[in-house]
Amino acid sequence: MDLGYARVSTADQVLDAQIAALTGAGVDPSRIYTDRISGAKAERPGLAELMRSLRPGDVVVVYRLDRLGRSLLDLLDLVRRIEAAGAGLRSLHETLDTTTPTGRLLFHLFGAIAEFERGLVRERTMAGLAAARVRGAKPGRKSALTAEKLQLVRVLWADPTVPVVHIVKEFRVSRRTLYRELGPRTAHNSDGGCDADS
Template identity: 55%
Template sequence: MRIGYARVSTADQNLDLQRNALLAAGCQRIVEESGGGAAAVRPGLARLMDMLRQDDAVVVWRLDRLGRSLSHLIALAREIEARGAALVSLTESLDTASPGGRLVFHVFAALAEFERGLIRERTMAGLAAARARGRLGGRPKRLDAARRAAAVALYRERRVPVAEICRLFHISKPTLYAYVREEKEGPGGGARPAEQP
């Protein structure tokens, strides 16, 4: 069975163009949805995936109607393929039931993986360059040096409960323990200090 999937980004857009193209392509059922492509939850897409069976085909007017990004589109195509179905895009003339269509999609997947690798490489190079300039990654400290020292001093005196120290300085227990650890071992070192009441 050919199952169409039509999506518009906003409620005021019209599905007629996609619906007509999907009907002309022989879709027996059409799942329609409105909402941005970046939306994490798409009930229509989930419904479509539930109804997919072996030898079915998911038909879309254009690939950007299905996936919110290239990596998401590739993940969906793999899920469709794992169910024994095919993906057909009318605008891009793509049909993963054919060897040529599968080849095109594998090229897409390879390009997406290449792009992820480049991003990872650039990120690591940027972090290394920042470290070489003496900058450490991570979130800025919640407290300045004087207030950190005061919180640690209260902790070391063991007269004020940890929960009260955290409340006074508006920090969490893990943050307090991190400050104690840093004072003892230097930034990033040492084991977590023993909890106290």
């Protein structure tokens, strides 16, 4: 059985053209699931209902692939879930059909390209971080403490009579930020016991 899926990004857009294309391709109008929501949203009620309705031998029909997935990786994940249910995918615009050997081959190629791209991004990120470290930069989130505040905190941090709780409240930072900037504080503090970062 064919199950259709149509999506528009906002509530004021219309689904008519997609629905007409799906019914023209033989999909029963009562079997068309719709969403009026951005593809970037993880929760799409219509799509979730369609996925729950899938049975072995069914085919999900979409007007265009971008109506189904918000990215290549998202699309590949959805196709894997569709195939795991024993169903297939057909896109009218791209004339792609995963129930055929050619369609399955194309999707495996898409998957290989996406994995390759993921690897390139990972390599570029690691190379960028390494280059930043060589230049003396500290990659990551910018410190919540300015240079002036950090100087004051160092003075208080060195005084074991000043509770960490007091420093945290005064400078509106977390203990984690203090430990990251200043290292463990091993002296006993007045806010209760040893404050070592253990």
